[in-house]
Amino acid sequence: MVKTRIEEYCKKLKLSGILTAYSSLSDRAAKENLSFSEFLFLLLESEYETRNERSKQTILKFAGFPKIKTIDTFDFSFSSLDKTLINEILTMRFVDETKNILLIGPSGTGKTHLAIAIGYAAAQHRIKTKFITMADLAITLEAAETQNRLDSYIKKVINSARLLIIDEFGYFKLNEKQSNLLFQIVNKKYETGSIIITTNLSFIRWKEVLNNDEGLTTAILDRLIHHSYIINIKGESYRLRQKKKAGLLDFNPNSQGF
Ligand code: ADP
Numbered sequence: 001m002v003k004t005r006i007e008e009y010c011k012k013l014k015l016s017g018i019l020t021a022y023s024s025l026s027d028r029a030a031k032e033n034l035s036f037s038e039f040l041f042l043l044l045e046s047e048y049e050t051r052n053e054r055s056k057q058t059i060l061k062f063a064g065f066p067k068i069k070t071i072d073t074f075d076f077s078f079s080s081l082d083k084t085l086i087n088e089i090l091t092m093r094f095v096d097e098t099k100n101i102l103l104i105g106p107s108g109t110g111k112t113h114l115a116i117a118i119g120y121a122a123a124q125h126r127i128k129t130k131f132i133t134m135a136d137l138a139i140t141l142e143a144a145e146t147q148n149r150l151d152s153y154i155k156k157v158i159n160s161a162r163l164l165i166i167d168e169f170g171y172f173k174l175n176e177k178q179s180n181l182l183f184q185i186v187n188k189k190y191e192t193g194s195i196i197i198t199t200n201l202s203f204i205r206w207k208e209v210l211n212n213d214e215g216l217t218t219a220i221l222d223r224l225i226h227h228s229y230i231i232n233i234k235g236e237s238y239r240l241r242q243k244k245k246a247g248l249l250d251f252n253p254n255s256q257g258f
C-alpha cells in the first residue's frame with residue numbers, strides 16, 4: 001500500500017515534516033486542484049518549517065536561559081538605553097563581526113533582561129548561544145579542570161556556542177584558578193565568537209573580582225573591549241521604580257513599604 005510505503009520512506013529519510021503533513025496536503029491538493037509542482041512545494045515547505053522549528057527549540061534548550069525575556073517586554077521609556085543601538089544589536093550583525101557586548105549598570109536596571117532578550121533573538125536566528133552566570137561558569141570550569149575534562153567542556157559548550165552570555169560578573173569573586181580559566185575562555189572567544197557580559201562593576205573595579213591580578217584583568221578587559229559595544233545603563237532599579245510609581249514607597253527610612 002502506497003501510504004505505508006510513503007511513511008516508511010519518510011521515516012528512513014527522517015522527513016518528519018512531510019510525514020506529518022503529506023496526508024492533509026494531498027487532500028488539499030486534490031480539493032484545490034493544485035499542480036504537482038505546487039504540491040511538492042508545500043511538502044518541502046512543511047519539512048523545512050518542521051526542521052527550522054526543531055532546530056530553534058534545540059538551540060533554546062542548549063542556551064539554558066533561566067527564564068525567557070524578550071525585547072517586546074522591555075520598557076525603553078524606563079531606561080537610558082539607546083533604542084537604535086539595541087535594534088542594531090538585534091540584527092545579530094555583531095555575531096558575524098565577532099563583537100562583544102558589555103552591559104554595565106547597577107542592580108535591577110535590566111541587564112539580565114536585555115542579555116536574555118538578545119540571546120533569545122539569537123536563538124530565533126539559529127545562532128547557537130549559551131547563557132551562564134559568572135559563578136556557575138567559574139565553578140564549572142574549575143571542576144572540569146580538576147576532573148580532567150576541561151578540553152571537552154570547552155569544545156562542547158564554549159567553542160560550539162557562537163554567542164556566550166556571562167551574567168553577573170561582579171557578585172562572585174574568582175580565585176586564582178578560576179580567574180585564569182576565565183582568561184582562557186575570553187581568549188578562545190576573542191575574534192572567533194561573541195561574548196555578552198553583564199556587570200554591576202565599572203572597569204576600574206574588575207580587578208577586585210579577578211583575584212586582584214592587575215595583569216590578568218587588563219588582558220581580559222583588553223580582549224573583551226577591543227571589538228565591542230559598551231552599554232552603560234544608568235538609573236535606579238526597575239522594580240524599585242515600579243513600586244514608587246505604585247505609591248508603595250515613601251522614602252521614609254522607617255517605612256515598611258519595601
Ligand atoms: P539586572 O540584571 O540589571 O539586575 P534584571 O534584568 O534582572 O536587572 O531586571 C530586574 C527585573 O526588572 C526583571 O524582572 C526585569 O524583567 C525587569 N526590568 C528591568 N528593566 C526593565 C525595563 N526597562 N523594562 C521592563 N522590565 C524591566
Ligand code: MG
Pocket residue numbers: 111112113167168198
Ligand atoms: Mg542580573
